[in-house]
C-alpha cells in the first residue's frame with residue numbers, strides 16, 4: 444500500500460497539467476498511465492494545432508515534444524504501463540494492475556475512446572480510430588470509402604476525403620443528420636459523396652467481392668455496396684468503467700460540479716472524460732486541471748469545511 448496526497452490517473456494533457464499544478468502548489472502527486480508513453484491523444488493528432496495559444500504546433504507530437512522540454516514535466520512521478528482497475532470509495536483505496544494506493548484525493552483524467560460497432564470487430568477494412576482525414580487522405584486516393592455516422596466528425600471526414608477518394612458513402616442510422624448545416628452544405632457540393640439515411644451496417648464481406656451489406660429501413664432485404672475502406676465516426680465514450688459508482692451522463696462521461704468535483708467528494712475529473720466530444724479541447728482540459736488542483740489545495744488549507752473561492 445502506497446500513500447499519496449493526490450493520485451492522478453491518465454497522463455494526457457489534463458493529467459500532466461494537473462501534476463504540474465500539484466508541484467506548483469506543493470502537493471505530492473503520483474500519475475499512473477496505462478500506456479508506455481505520456482501524451483494521450485497528443486500521440487494521435489495529425490492536424491496543425493493553432494488553437495492552444497500562444498504557439499502553433501505542427502501536430503500533437505510537436506506539442507508533446509515541447510511539453511517534454513519543460514523540466515518540471517521531467518520531474519513528475521509518472522508511472523507508465525500502470526492501469527487503474529477500481530476504486531474502493533469507502534476506504535479511499537485505489538487498485539491498479541501494479542499496486543494499491545491510499546489517496547487523499549484522486550483526479551481522473553482518463554479521456555475517451557471511440558465507440559465501436561460489433562459488426563466491425565474482426566474486419567480488416569476498418570481505418571484506425573485516429574485516422575486523420577486531413578493529413579492521411581492520400582492513402583485513400585481512388586478508393587471507395589464508407590463513413591458511418593451522422594455527426595460533425597462524419598461530415599467533416601467525408602468532406603476532407605472527397606478530395607481524394609473515388610466515392611464516399613455516408614451511412615446514417617437515423618432519418619436525419621446531427622451535423623451542423625455548414626458541413627451538410629459543403630458536402631452537398633461534392634459530386635462524389637452519397638449520404639444514405641436510415642441505413643445501418645449489417646456485415647462486411649472481407650474477400651472478393653469486397654464491401655459491406657447495408658440494411659435500410661423499409662427495404663425488403665440487405666444490399667451489397669462495394670467499398671475498400673470503412674471509417675466509423677460514431678462518437679466517443681468516457682473511460683469511466685473503473686468508477687461505476689460515479690454519476691455519469693451521455694456516453695459514460697463523468698459528471699462534475701463547477702470545481703471539477705464528481706459525485707464522490709474526494710474524486711475529481713477533468714478533461715475529455717468529463718467534457719464529452721462537443722467540448723473536447725486542450726485549452727479546456729488544461730484549465731480544468733488547474734481548477735481541480737487549486738480546489739484541492741484550498742480544501743486542505745481550509746480544513747475541508749470552509750472553502751471560500
Ligand SMILES: Cc1cc2nc3c(=O)[nH]c(=O)nc-3n(C[C@H](O)[C@H](O)[C@H](O)COP(=O)(O)OP(=O)(O)OC[C@H]3O[C@@H](n4cnc5c(N)ncnc54)[C@H](O)[C@@H]3O)c2cc1C
Nearest residue numbers: 453455456457477483484526527553554714715723724725
Ligand atoms: C484527431 C484529433 C485532433 C484534435 N485536434 C485538436 C486541436 O486542434 N485543438 C484542441 O484543442 N484539441 C484537439 N483535440 C482534442 C484534444 O486532443 C483533447 O481534448 C485532449 O487531448 C484531451 O486530453 P485528456 O488528457 O483529457 O485525455 P487523453 O489525451 O485522452 O488522455 C487520457 C489518458 O488516460 C489514459 N488512461 C485511460 N484509461 C486509463 C486507466 N484505466 N488507467 C490509466 N490510464 C488510463 C490514456 O491512456 C491516456 O493517456 C483533438 C483530438 C483528436 C483525437
